[in-house]
Amino acid sequence: MNERVELLCQLQTMLGEEKVVADPDILEKYARDETPDIVALPEIVVRPETVADVSLTLSFCSKHALPITPRGAGTGVTAGAVPVVGGIVLSLERFNRILEIDTDNMIAIVEPGVITSEIQKAVAAYGLMYPPDPASLDICSIGGNVAENAGGPRAVKYGTTKDYILGLEFVLPDGSVMQSGGKIVKNAAGYNLIGILLGSEGTLAVITKIFLRLIPAPAVTRDILIPFDSIDQAMESVCRLLQHRIVPATIEFMEEEALQLVHRHLHHAIPFPDAGAHLLLQLDGASDDIVAQDMKLLSEQIHADPEHFYIAVTPSQRERLWEARRSIREAIRNESPLFLAEDCVVPRSRIASFVKAVKHYCMQHELRSVMFGHAGDGNVHIDILKGDREMKTWENLVPQIKRAIYHEALSCGGTITGEHGIGYLRRNYLSMALDPAQIELMRRIKRAFDPQGILNPGKVFPEQ
Numbered sequence: 001m002n003e004r005v006e007l008l009c010q011l012q013t014m015l016g017e018e019k020v021v022a023d024p025d026i027l028e029k030y031a032r033d034e035t036p037d038i039v040a041l042p043e044i045v046v047r048p049e050t051v052a053d054v055s056l057t058l059s060f061c062s063k064h065a066l067p068i069t070p071r072g073a074g075t076g077v078t079a080g081a082v083p084v085v086g087g088i089v090l091s092l093e094r095f096n097r098i099l100e101i102d103t104d105n106m107i108a109i110v111e112p113g114v115i116t117s118e119i120q121k122a123v124a125a126y127g128l129m130y131p132p133d134p135a136s137l138d139i140c141s142i143g144g145n146v147a148e149n150a151g152g153p154r155a156v157k158y159g160t161t162k163d164y165i166l167g168l169e170f171v172l173p174d175g176s177v178m179q180s181g182g183k184i185v186k187n188a189a190g191y192n193l194i195g196i197l198l199g200s201e202g203t204l205a206v207i208t209k210i211f212l213r214l215i216p217a218p219a220v221t222r223d224i225l226i227p228f229d230s231i232d233q234a235m236e237s238v239c240r241l242l243q244h245r246i247v248p249a250t251i252e253f254m255e256e257e258a259l260q261l262v263h264r265h266l267h268h269a270i271p272f273p274d275a276g277a278h279l280l281l282q283l284d285g286a287s288d289d290i291v292a293q294d295m296k297l298l299s300e301q302i303h304a305d306p307e308h309f310y311i312a313v314t315p316s317q318r319e320r321l322w323e324a325r326r327s328i329r330e331a332i333r334n335e336s337p338l339f340l341a342e343d344c345v346v347p348r349s350r351i352a353s354f355v356k357a358v359k360h361y362c363m364q365h366e367l368r369s370v371m372f373g374h375a376g377d378g379n380v381h382i383d384i385l386k387g388d389r390e391m392k393t394w395e396n397l398v399p400q401i402k403r404a405i406y407h408e409a410l411s412c413g414g415t416i417t418g419e420h421g422i423g424y425l426r427r428n429y430l431s432m433a434l435d436p437a438q439i440e441l442m443r444r445i446k447r448a449f450d451p452q453g454i455l456n457p458g459k460v461f462p463e464q
Contacts, residue, residue, distance in 0.1 A: 004043055007064065011046065014056050021045040030071065030089045031082065035425065036338050038079040042069065042089040049094045051169070051177055051208045057090060058206065058455075059175030067457045068173075070202040072112060072144030075136045077341050078423025080148070080201050084458040090206060092143055098122050099209070106214040107166060107183050112143020112207050119212070129217040131158035134419070135326065143207050149199035151419040153250035153282075156376025158215075160419070162198045167211030170197060173450045182211055196445065201421050202456040204449040218284035220291045221249070223318050225310040226302060227275035231255050234277040235352040237302045238375045242348070246297050251376035252280040252325055255355060258372045262324045265331035270324045271310045279375065280325055328372055329383075336368075336385035340398055342405050345379045346414030357408045358382055367401065379418035406432050422460045430462055 004022075011020045021027070022044050031041045048054045061068045067087030074081050083089050095111035098119065102108070103126050110119060116137040119130050133152035134140055140150070146168070151160040167181030180193040197204055228234040231253075238251055254262075256276050263273040272278065283298070285291045299306045312318040332339055346354045355371050362369040368387060373380040384401055386394045406416045406429055416433045417426060430439060443461060446453070 007066070008044055011044065011057070011060065014060065015046065015048070015053055019047050019049065019053060021047065030074075030091065033071075033074040033076045033079060033081045035077050035079040035082065035423075036341075038082050038084075038424065040082050040084045040086065042083040043086055045089045045091055047091045047094055051171065054090070054171045054206055054208055055175040055177055057088070058171055058173055061088060061454055062174045062452060065452055065454060067454050069456050070147075070206050072141035072147065073115065073139060075140040075144065076148065076423060077420050078417075078425045080421060080423035080456070080459055081144075082424060084424050087454075092141070092206075092208075095143070095208065101126060101128075101214075102183065103128070105183050106216075108212040108214055110142055110210050110212060112141060112146070112210060114142050116140055116142050116145055123214050124217060127217055128214040130164065130212055130214055132161045132164060135329075142210055142212075146198060146207055146210060147200065147202050148419065148421045151374065151377070151379060153252050153374055155374060155379075156251050157247050157249045162195070164213045165194055165198060165210065166213050167209075168194050168197055168207055169209035170205040170207045172205050173452065173455045177208075178205075179209070185213070199421065201423060201460055203446060203460055204455065206455075218249075219286050220288050221282055221284040222291050222295065223312040223321050224281045224283070224295075224298070225271055225312075225321050226279045226281070226304050227272035227308055228277045228279065228304055230276040231355055232352045233303060234279050235348070235375065237279065237304070238351075239349055240301045241298065242376070244297065244301050246294055246301065248281040248294075248298075248376070249284045250280065250282040251374070252278075252372070253351075253375040254278045254280075254325060254328070254372045255370075257368075258328055258370045259324070261335060261370055262327050262331045265334055266323065266327060271321070272308065278324075280321065325372070328370065332370055332383050332385065336387050338386040338394070340382075340384040340386075340401060341420075342382040342384075342402070342416075343373070343379060343418050343420045344382065344405060344409035344414055344416055345377070345418030346409055346412040348375065348378045350412040350414070351375060351378060351380060354380060354408060354412050354414070358405055361404050361408070365397075365401075367397075374418075377418070378414065402426075402429060403432070424459055427458070427460055428462050430460070 030045050032039050046057050067085045069083040069089050071081040071091045092113045096113040097111050100109040131154050134150040145161045149161050169179045283294045312321040368385045370383045
């Protein structure tokens with residue numbers, strides 16, 4: 001009996017055959033996430049159903065020094081859930097229950113495999129809101145959001161995932177089960193372990209339960225699309241709005257190339273397709289009067305013709321308004337199935353200069369770029385299309401392109417990723433953003449949680 005078969009038999013005996021898989025056809029599903037062109041087959045997939053299952057699996061892997069890759073819904077774009085060194089994939093897909101919605105304390109307790117939009121729908125029935133809204137909210141899991149500290153359009157007003165995590169239950173690589181925080185808003189007892197685990201990309205522990213802070217849902221929302229002649233005008237308006245204490249729930253932007261690409265892809269008219277840039281804003285508040293006042297202030301501060309504001313009130317109008325923004329990635333994949341996706345973040349005041357600098361670099365190197373993102377928090381998505389280039393040529397270009405984009409973001413006072421994380425794809429560029437002492441401190445934290453280095457190996461840290 002070879003080692004793989006022996007390990008498989010031992011795991012099946014411990015957990016039950018239905019939770020442990022080695023069928024090649026099933027393993028293929030767990031060999032990739034949404035990252036283009038990165039594939040690595042695991043040897044075994046474990047699909048636990050209880051915390052005890054997770055603890056037993058991790059303890060087993062620790063005993064046998066087996067690499068283990070935690071996996072949520074597999075929607076990441078930096079190969080964070082790809083088992084790049086083989087071993088075992090631990091899929092949390094069966095941890096998919098909303099355990100409690102506590103309306104008195106405005107807290108939801110959920111398992112990590114719950115889809116983010118399902119949480120939002122469930123709490124909305126009680127007049128509550130879980131604000132973080134990554135673009136993939138209909139398919140991504142809350143555990144993945146915690147692992148990446150996901151953001152989304154509403155981050156400008158409501159913050160990111162980290163602002164809504166009150167407690168975590170987690171399992172260490174040796175199988176120990178712990179909980180930090182819970183149904184409490186304040187906690188000054190010792191180090192902030194929750195803060196360390198947030199954004200740790202599955203490299204420190206496996207999260208099995210999440211305590212989410214909820215807030216009252218706004219009674220009124222209005223969505224507004226505003227066209228501009230240039231990206232400069234759009235970004236100047238963003239800064240002016242915030243300086244005048246107008247804080248929309250969302251401030252999304254799309255530059256000219258993104259608008260034209262989506263317009264062609266959808267095969268029907270989108271509002272103002274020939275604009276130099278769009279801003280897509282959402283105003284919300286406790287009453288129509290409050291939102292109307294914000295709308296009046298907004299029209300006074302934005303240097304654009306109010307006659308060209310597209311204001312959505314009904315659900316169908318809102319859907320038409322957001323359709324272009326939500327269709328960008330689909331349009332890009334249709335145009336070029338292989339592309340480089342970056343998500344740098346810069347100070348809001350530097351978005352326009354950053355976009356123009358990257359555009360200039362792309363023009364110099366005959367590269368086609370599409371840019372969009374969260375203007376309210378400076379998070380810019382930069383997609384570079386492979387097009388019809390030879391694969392070898394593209395592979396040689398990608399490291400150069402990444403370094404050029406990261407260098408520009410850093411020179412603007414920003415950093416190399418705002419919400420997608422480091423994962424596998426960016427690990428060798430981390431040293432551009434952090435100095436050696438910071439990286440070594442992170443390695444020491446990793447060793448404290450995972451002395452054997454078995455949990456999600458090959459991620460975050462540069463190759464040594």
